[in-house]
Amino acid sequence: MSVQIGNIDLGKFPLLLAPMEDVSDPPFRYVCKQNGADMMYTEFISSEGLIRDAAKSRKKLDIFGYERPIGIQIFGSDIESMREATRIATKAEPDLMDINYGCPVKQVACRGAGASLLQDIDKMVAMTRAVVESTHLPVTVKTRLGWDDNTKNVYEVAERLQEVGIKALTIHGRTRAQMYKGEADWRLIAEIKKNPNIEIPIFGNGDIDSPEKAANWRLEYGVDGMMIGRAAIGYPWIFREIKHFFETGEHRDKPTIAERVDVCKTHLEKSIEWKGRRTGIFEMRRHYSNYFKGLDHFKEYRMQLVGTEDVEEIYDLLQTINDKYTTELA
Template structure:
């Protein structure tokens, strides 16, 4: 087993990465249903929490079936980040995570996310302020460094552990790489194998198959992996990775009935969380992604994205089940979407 403070996870846990405009409560529930061991909220602005904005309050929502779940916050001001940590504490998630990895210009220019990688002393102070402000275990997600000349993750890991974090997730790119090129896991492995490091180290970046997950587990010795882009439109990646690690056998991909069931579950949770109108609107992109690969699907797609009543959507989904009875999806490599082109900030 792997422990994050008092949180007990299975051996080699599989984590759903926090992703803006993706990892909302409905999607997190679907990923948990399909084998994710720990999930995280979309990142939440510390300034927004302090100002009590509706958007930030809404992002603190947690469904019971998601647990264990971490709330992720970001910010570049020690006092506001500490205040935000205290606010999160009151909502009683399982842990608090700090985002030091988001590479988007708007976040970086505010001195937050991976912008903090330019000032490691500030990163340490921000982290320590959160640790002191909350009773929750504090974890961090970050990158290797700002650019090729400042890959300082080995020093960062030691210093953050020293001020009290309970786990560290590392994305194998620098900020300047964004999501381009291949993730470098060698430094992640060095952090994990540093004898001074006692906390769990989770690797993140380019995990898009069960085979790669097992290979990286064996090669780098990490405690678990965090999966992000490969789960978008394909939450079954978690169960496939777990099964392959346990048995060495590849599971077949989800059939049509499983895909429709995922649509229905996420739709019902989306409506529960957002209300009927906004819940249905938010689900349109997900439903068509789950059902991608069905031939001559244009008419059904049009009906799915134009329906405005829950029952109508369920009826269309049931019709799809009948119309494509016996259809077998082609097992193709999971496509790593260009995340920030698909997610509005």
């Protein structure tokens, strides 16, 4: 049976790309979509930034036809600002709106937004209702288990947010206090999925980094789909590898050096296309190490890649990397 969010059909067991700040931009989303991501989200966008018409926030509203279905994710601490930001974001014509109640970083949580709302469920419910009322689009939520080990209140959160109209819930299996440390605990996510009062899709998030783990946890925890974040950085093939394993029970071949180079080059081209030559080259620098993780003596090439602003020189370096490592690993 297909998973539905409103009128969006996501197939039998969708794999979602997590919204990650400074990562999940259109160039990165492009290579993830090419490699099997079923649904994606923008980087999270400040409601205050949208209302003030801040250039950085507005730029994050950019979405493209090839990305669909895609959600715009917003965050904020003020209910009226979230209401207005929802109206603004809806005009960008995404397929759904998503609210971030999970971001643990200080500059978000300590300003009363993101995971901070887990300390005030009544306000979270009121804010969610305001967002739902302000758009014709389906509204989804991403959150965590709770603020800390003493307040794992996501069971209540799930029921109450469903009551005010959200159409799906993604749960990261850590508390805010854990940040990204320790292991994600999926047992509570599974309990919420089993709750007979819950009718909306429940997606699990946290520590999915291999096809075996995805397959085992799919069976063990019974969620409707999985959201993948850090494991996709520099490795968009994770989506196709998991799907292949689901279908066959066998591992798909790892990407070759030529594939790594090709996808890295595509990512760079899309980055330049979207951000302009200079910014596109500059912002691509954070990705090179991830694309070529595990290659011996890669540091020298990385230093050259991040040290030039000449796109042709970067292409030449990528070709050199392709030739060198393809020969060495043959």
